[in-house]
Amino acid sequence: MLPKQKITYIISGVNRSLAFEWIGKELDRSKFDLEFILLFNGKPRIEKILRQNGSEVHTINYKSKRSIPRALLVMLYLLLKNKPDIVHTHLFEATLLGSVLAKLIGVKKRLQTRHHATSNLIYHPKMVKWDKFNTSLATKIIAPSKNVAKTLVEKEDVDLNKVEVVYHGFKIDEIENVPVEKVEQLRSKYKIHSNEGPIVGVISRYLELKGIQFIIPAFKRLFKDHPNAKLILANAVGPFKNEIRRLLKEIPEDRILEIEFENEIFALYKLFDLFVHVPVNETVEAFGQIYIEALASGIPSIFTLSGVAAEFVRPGHDAVVVDFMNSEEIYLGMKKILSDQVFREQIIENGRKGLSKFEFHHFIKELERLYE
Incomplete structure (x- = not known):
C-alpha cells in the first residue's frame, strides 16, 4: 500500500x-x-x-x-x-x-x-x-x-x-432540499412579511463587474408595477458600494434589504421569487457558483452568460438570458417570469436537470x- x-x-x-x-x-x-x-x-x-x-x-x-x-x-x-x-x-x-x-x-x-x-x-x-x-x-x-x-x-x-x-x-441535494424551518427562521430574522412580494434576490459583492447597477433600475420599474416588491441584496459589501447606494436612493428604503453575510445561504435562496445575476461581459466571471446554486434551488432566474454559464445555460430553456448591461431586458425578464406560470415552471424544471456535471x-x- x-x-x-x-x-x-x-x-x-x-x-x-x-x-x-x-x-x-x-x-x-x-x-x-x-x-x-x-x-x-x-x-x-x-x-x-x-x-x-x-x-x-x-x-x-x-x-x-x-x-x-x-x-x-x-x-x-x-x-x-x-x-x-x-x-x-x-x-x-x-x-x-x-x-x-x-x-x-x-x-x-x-x-x-x-x-x-x-x-x-x-x-x-x-x-x-x-x-x-x-x-x-x-x-x-x-x-x-x-x-x-x-x-x-x-x-x-x-x-x-x-x-x-x-x-x-x-452537493446539489443539500442546496435543493433545505429544511422548511430554516427558511422560516430567515423569513422571521429579516422580517419579511407574507404580504411582501415578489422578492427579487441578488447575491453578489458590490463590484462593478457584477452588474448590480443594471438590476436596480429594472427593479425600480418593477416596483411601480408591484408596490409590495422587495429587493434583497446579499453579500452587500465591496468597493462599488457608494454607486450602489446612490442608485438605491431612488427606491423606498422599506423595499430594500441589504445583507452583508448570511450563513444559511441555501435557505436564503428559498426566500426569492426570482433571482438575478448579470455580470457585465462574457469573460469577467471566472465561474459563477450562484448560477448553479440558484438553479439547484429551483428559483427562476435571469442571467447574462458569463463564466461557466456560457457553457451550459440555454436561453429561454433553463433561465431568462439577457444582454450585458441592459436594464430594459432585465425588467422584461422579471415581468416574463412573474406573468407566465407555464414558462416559470418550465425553466425551474429544466434548470435543475442540467446540473449533473457539477x-x-x-x-x-x-x-x-x-x-x-
Missing part, C-alpha cells in the same frame, strides 16, 4: 466556504492527509468546521501588506514542519506567499486554483504581472471554467499543458486524480 500523501491547502481571505468544508470532509483520507493554512484578519468561521472534519488547521492573522513578513515566517515554519508532498493555494495572497515558499523548500507538486478570469486585465492591469508571476511558480493550475483556461492561455501566455479545467462541485463527487474525483 502506498504511503499517504500530505497535502497543505493555503487559503486567504475566506471566512466561510462550503466548498472547502466539503473537501475537508470528503477527500479520501486513506490516501491523503490534509492540512489547512488560513490567512485571515481574525478568526474565520471555517476554522472550527475544518477541525471537526478531521483536518489540522492553522490560522495566520493577515490584515494588510504589513502582515506579509510574519505570515511568511509562520508559513515557512509550518511547511517545514509538515513537509507536504503537495501544496494547493487559493486566492491572491495565499497563492503568492504559498507558491514562493513551496518552490523554495522544494515541494514538487504546486497546485493553484485560479479564482478570477479577466477582472485584473480590465479593472486592475497592474496586478497582471503578479498573476503571471504566480502562474510561473505552479506545476498545475486548476481553471474552474473554460473561460478561465482561455484567459490563462491566450491572455497570460500560460502553457496549455499546465492548465486543467475542473468544474467546482456542489455534482460534488465528480469534482472530488478530479481533485484526487490530480493529487495522485
